[in-house]
Amino acid sequence: MIIPYDMHAHTYYSPCGRRLTAAGKPAATPALYRDEALRLGIGAICLTDHFVEDPTNPAAPQFYKGSGPAIIADLRRELATLGEADGLRFLVGCETETFSIEHVGVSPATAAQLDIVLVPTSHYHLTGVPQPEGDAPADVARHMLTMLASVVAKPWLDVLAHPLAEREALIGDLRAIYEAMDRRWLSDILGQAACAQMAVEINAASLNDEGIPHYREVLADLLPLAQSLGCKFTLGSDAHSVDMLAWPLQIEGWVRGLGLDESDFLTPDTLLARRHRV
Ligand SMILES: [Zn+2]
Numbered sequence: 676m677i678i679p680y681d682m683h684a685h686t687y688y689s690p691c692g693r694r695l696t697a698a699g700k701p702a703a704t705p706a707l708y709r710d711e712a713l714r715l716g717i718g719a720i721c722l723t724d725h726f727v728e729d730p731t732n733p734a735a736p737q738f739y740k741g742s743g744p745a746i747i748a749d750l751r752r753e754l755a756t757l758g759e760a761d762g763l764r765f766l767v768g769c770e771t772e773t774f775s776i777e778h779v780g781v782s783p784a785t786a787a788q789l790d791i792v793l794v795p796t797s798h799y800h801l802t803g804v805p806q807p808e809g810d811a812p813a814d815v816a817r818h819m820l821t822m823l824a825s826v827v828a829k830p831w832l833d834v835l836a837h838p839l840a841e842r843e844a845l846i847g848d849l850r851a852i853y854e855a856m857d858r859r860w861l862s863d864i865l866g867q868a869a870c871a872q873m874a875v876e877i878n879a880a881s882l883n884d885e886g887i888p889h890y891r892e893v894l895a896d897l898l899p900l901a902q903s904l905g906c907k908f909t910l911g912s913d914a915h916s917v918d919m920l921a922w923p924l925q926i927e928g929w930v931r932g933l934g935l936d937e938s939d940f941l942t943p944d945t946l947l948a949r950r951h952r953v
């Protein structure tokens with residue numbers, strides 16, 4: 676396995692993690708993830724439910740109104756009940772949100788209490804998330820870079836979640852958007868991420884998403900560029916149900932084909948070291 680960690684998985688504490696198994700049972704429970712991870716040989720899972728520290732903030736999109744500190748506390752309690760499993764570590768973090776170029780849903784103080792903070796910048800399907808000025812590829816390209824530039828300036832965030840990913844029915848052909856990006860600006864952003872030790876995510880769900888048919892093609896250019904500028908990477912399933920935990924294993928060959936290997940990836944220990952916990 677190129678990297679035996681899953682750095683992005685949602686449980687049923689996320690509003691979009693409430694799917695059921697064929698038997699009608701919750702499909703994104705910590706217990707199911709534990710059993711599947713042990714079966715697959717995954718040594719650590721970062722549970723990264725959708726989270727903002729203050730859901731009452733008027734800038735918080737409606738999607739996050741139920742995603743406050745209680746879900747983190749409940750998840751931690753549930754993990755404590757589950758107990759330790761040999762060969763598997765759970766880390767507890769979150770996928771937060773960008774409210775504006777100034778504000779994200781997690782402050783430095785809250786980030787210090789979490790094991791990992793993923794920051795998405797292109798959840799354009801969510802009402803209340805900053806949007807491009809227009810539909811033209813150049814508008815979307817400029818907005819994507821503006822939002823990425825805003826988060827790489829916030830060093831308490833750990834990972835750029837699924838960069839440039841959004842359904843193409845909503846944003847248009849991703850190849851045209853990528854083509855329209857100012858290359859020097861993109862390189863500056865990735866260089867700044869490298870300096871801040873902020874990782875670039877390789878997101879299995881986005882790479883498998885039929886709604887983003889050109890994501891692989893675009894990432895096949897973006898990821899080697901990020902590597903050449905010194906960026907580290909994380910690999911995440913972005914699972915919303917336990918069956919998705921195997922998805923990163925299916926893209927390993929593709930990842931290796933881009934010239935990335937084990938040394939290019941963050942480990943759970945690197946994350947904790949960033950927080951002075953190891
Ligand atoms: Zn996301």
Ligand SMILES: [Zn+2]
Nearest residue numbers: 683685770913
């Ligand atoms: Zn996610």
